[in-house]
Amino acid sequence: MSRAVGFSRDAVRGWAGILASAVLVFLYVRGGAGWVLGFVALAPWLRTLDAAPTLGRTLLNAWAMSVAFTLAAFPWFGAAIGHYAHVGTPMGLLVLLIAAPVFQPQFIVFAWVRRLLRARGAVLCALAGAAAWVATEWLVPKMLGDTYGYGLYPSRLLRQAADVGGTAGLTLLLLLVNEALAAALARRGEGARAVARPLALAMLVPVVLAGYGWVALAGLPAPADKPLRVGLVQSNIADYERLRQEKGADAVVREVLDTHYEMSHGAVAQHRADAVLWSETVYPTTFGHPKSIAGAELDQEIQGVVDELKVPLVFGTYDRDEAGEYNAAAFVNPGTGLLGFYRKTRLFPLTEYVPAWLDSAWLRQLLPWTGAWLAGNGARVFPLRLADGREIPVLPLICRDDVDPSLAVDGARLGARAIFTMSNDAWFTTYPQGAELHQAAAAFRSIETRLPQFRVTTTGFSAAIDPTGSIVASTQMGKRTLVIGDLPVMEPPRTLMVAWGDWVGQAAAVFLGLLAMATGVQRWRRPSLAGSPAAAALPANVAVLPPAVRLAAGVLRTFARVSLLAMALVFLFGDGPFRSNNFAQIRVFTAFFVAPELVAWCLLQAFAARLSLEGGLLVLARGRSRLELPLAEVAAVEPWRWPIPGNGACLRLGTGARWSYGLLHADPAGLARAIEAAGGAPVQERLSLRAHTYAQVRRAIQRGWLEHPLLKFGLFPLLLAIPAFRVHQLIVFGSGFGEYHVYGLAAYLKAFAIWWAAWTIAVVICAAVLRAVTEAGTLASLWLKPAGALDARWWLDRLGLAALYLGLPAWLAMKTLA
CATH class of the missing domain: 1.10.1760 (Arp2/3 complex 21 kDa subunit ARPC3)
Structure with a gap:
């Protein structure tokens, strides 16, 4: 309780x-x-x-x-x-x-x-x-x-x-x-x-x-030049779809444009604005690329208004090319016409675009409001040419662009002296807290770059924001308002954010990586033979092998492991389909490694048993079957000279004969001490000094989580297969999801599974080669300097893991870049 x-x-x-x-x-x-x-x-x-x-x-x-x-x-x-x-x-x-x-x-x-x-x-x-x-x-x-x-x-x-x-x-x-x-x-x-x-x-x-x-x-430097004066048109016309249903598409477009014309004339004629800024997608079609005669007439109409105002106009519209359409900002000058487009970089998921891996006909049928715009390719700076002869480099941002510090930083590096932000925050009309957060996020871009910002939205909040992040002119939510923003424009002081970019998150990731490495090194401290695992911890699961079964399992496992080394040689020095054909690799790997290894495993499982020492008996039990041997009869434990099909030992009886079964056992020395501790007669572990030391060295090195099979041969190959498969898709089909679009999801997933299998084979072969190098190096150190065998084994193990987990990604990166 x-x-x-x-x-x-x-x-x-x-x-x-x-x-x-x-x-x-x-x-x-x-x-x-x-x-x-x-x-x-x-x-x-x-x-x-x-x-x-x-x-x-x-x-x-x-x-x-x-x-x-x-x-x-x-x-x-x-x-x-x-x-x-x-x-x-x-x-x-x-x-x-x-x-x-x-x-x-x-x-x-x-x-x-x-x-x-x-x-x-x-x-x-x-x-x-x-x-x-x-x-x-x-x-x-x-x-x-x-x-x-x-x-x-x-x-x-x-x-x-x-x-x-x-x-x-x-x-x-x-x-x-x-x-x-x-x-x-x-x-x-x-x-x-x-x-x-x-x-x-x-x-x-x-x-x-x-x-x-x-x-x-x-x-902060005091303003010296004439300030930039921009008219921000907040029309408060929202919910275009509802208005289209009520008034018709032509009437809505007419109302939107006439409202913006009137307010823009007021900004220039009454308030002497140097430029006019309209909100995101205020012109709901492709400016400069008309889709109809009516669209071309509207384009000419907007150009005529700009010529009449005699100031540049920046407004939200659509752009298009052979790839598709973009949410864009158009820069239009009086007299000379369209200067260019900025294409929105940070699209809003689902409402403006659907990720390629998720896009499908059934999704769009289920969610008919999903968007299909394409993303732009980053920050751009445009010259804002004013009537008084000044030319001010301006960075345009559209809606969600202003929550990404990197875009503002890139614009500042390109020489921008002001930020023009356009948004359609109409969906925040009932929830002004969302609009307030959005405006605060935009204001931080001015602080980080020390650039003044003119920000216009459809329904609010529109504002002029100075380089300290302060709002010097603003609107209320849900009201038609013309905001006149006066902000000084000068060469800004170079901030650390502009110099280093959005560096805090990156530095934090590096810090965590170094911390993980330091923790790993501490856990990889070199062991000593004296500190090796206690031999008395006797494994319960063993295999009781007649000579013929041990021979068969040993031959199969040896064949499988030697086959891996042969495959490695073919990869390095051979020629033919095995090096470049994934199907050939899978077939050979399955026939020469997986199949014999699987048969050997099944053999060992067929003769598996549970070992226990009880009542002066060595008991091997499998289901209801029991095999018993009096401990008093055991005179010696003789480890196998060659650990095939794994570590194990034979038991020498007091009569001098060997017991008819061998034991597949991870620690023969521990078995000998456990028999003696259980009341048996003192037994001997008959093994040469070098073989005994080799067995101790192998047991002293503990395997960490990096050697867990699921990570080593499952997740790690997957992480390698993803970028390699993407490059393959780009080369063969032109996009990361090209095969999916051409042949469907089943074909795409099947192709990826083949690549994953191929990388699994590569990791297994590399691990086998590195293990062979480790074992050979350990044996060599035993012959040359037995006292340094443990250190040599520790370094070989760690270098092998580093070669696997760092070498393969580095090789893949070099091949990809090449």
Whole structure:
């Protein structure tokens, strides 16, 4: 009963900690003064993680927190999903919560890494956990591009540090502060001094951030040139599909264009704007590539308006080429016409495009609202030619592009002096919190690059954002508004983000890799013969082999292993179909290795038994059959001179004759000592000194997880087969999924299975060669320097693993690049 009550209390504390963190996150993401809570919001959850007794409970806790975090921070996204997919808000929320670990995978990885390193000390555990969080967000980009550090946007001072490490850097620091507070809570019973150190570290981070922000703001150059004045047209015309059904397509296009014409004339005539910016896809067809006579007339009409305004116009439209259509931004100049297009790079999954591996007719029939746009090829900078003769390099971004720091950084490196952002945030109209988050994400791109930004959306929020991330002019949600943004344009100071890119996530991944390597090296410490496994741990499963069976199994296994070495020679020096034909490789491998190895295994299984020592007897049992030998009759254990078909021994009886059965046994020396310990007469292990040392050396080297068969011969070949198969598809079919599109899913999967099998064969053959080198090197060291045999074996084993796990990927990379 006490255990049940204790478990119940632990469970209640765990759920209470998750709930407390969810409530604090809910307040944190609401903005305003709530940004302060970012430093404490995760601390209750971290306390529950530390209390989880098992890895399973830890991962369950992390899953629950990912769901709670999603519900606290993004309920509007679930509602938006339900509205967009026409399934209702409850179903949209359900989909979002079910997919929470996919939307927020960093919680799972963070908790797992902390659990693995909990015994290594609080500091390393906190650093590794924070690194795992930001590395996961870098490796697995999120649909919304969100990260925990975005919540610091309301603090003008603290957000300035984003020009050093981006929002990932802010997330990392927030996590470390939460870790320090959780550590202080854990030590509160140890006295004030124990609590003071983590509290001091927690307080130091916001102080340093504020100090850096003050210095950064003071160091920004004063504007010297004439500011850029841009008119941002927020038309508040949304839900085109509904309007088409009510008014007809032509009437809707007419209303949209006339509204934008009128507001653009006001921006130039009344407010003297240098340029005009319209929102994403405001022109819902292909500008410059008309699909009809009416489309060509509308193109000419827009050009006529631009000529009349005498200022450049940048607006959202479609572009197309022989490959397909793109969500694009068009730059149109008065007089000279179309300057060029920027094609949106970061498309929204499903709504704008469907990944090739998922795209199919049945999916589009099930989800008719899925998009079919193609992605652009990265950042581009266009010259904005103004009427007064100035030419300002401008980086355009469309909607989801502005949540990717790398695009803004690339634009700054290309020489951009301003950012033009276009979005259609109409789906946020009922959920303004989503639009606020999107605007905050866009503002961080200005902080990271120190570039001014003009941002226009269909329904709000449109804004002019200065290089500090401050909004100097903005709109309300759901209102037709003309925003006039005046921002200075100059050569920006070069930030660390522009110099190094979005480096924090990459650095965190490298740190974790080095930590894993260091941990692996520690676990690979060289053993000693004295510290080899205790021989008294007697294996229960053995094989009782008559001479003929041992001979047959030994011949089959020897044939199979020698065949692997012969295949390796053919790979290296031979010619013919075996080197290049996957089917030939599979046939030869199956006939000369798999088949004899499988027959040998079946033979050994047929004579398998359980060994035990009981009542002065050596008992070998298989089902109801028992074979008994009095221990008093055993005079010696004679290990097999050649470990074929594996390690084993013969028993020499007191009469001088050998027992008629051999024992396939991993540790003959251990068997001899176990017989003696069980009450038998002292027995001898008759083996030469070198053979005895060789057996000891082989047993002393423990096999790690890198030598687990599932990893070595299953997952590792799979990881090699994926890029190799993709290159093959690109060469033969022109795309990574070419065979799927031409011949269907079954043919595509069959082809991939063949490649996987071929790489498995390659890994098996390489492992066999490396094992042969290891054994030969060990034997050579026994003849040349027996005292160094253990060290030699250790190094040969480790170098063999390095050659396999690093050499094969390196070889594949070189072949692919070539």
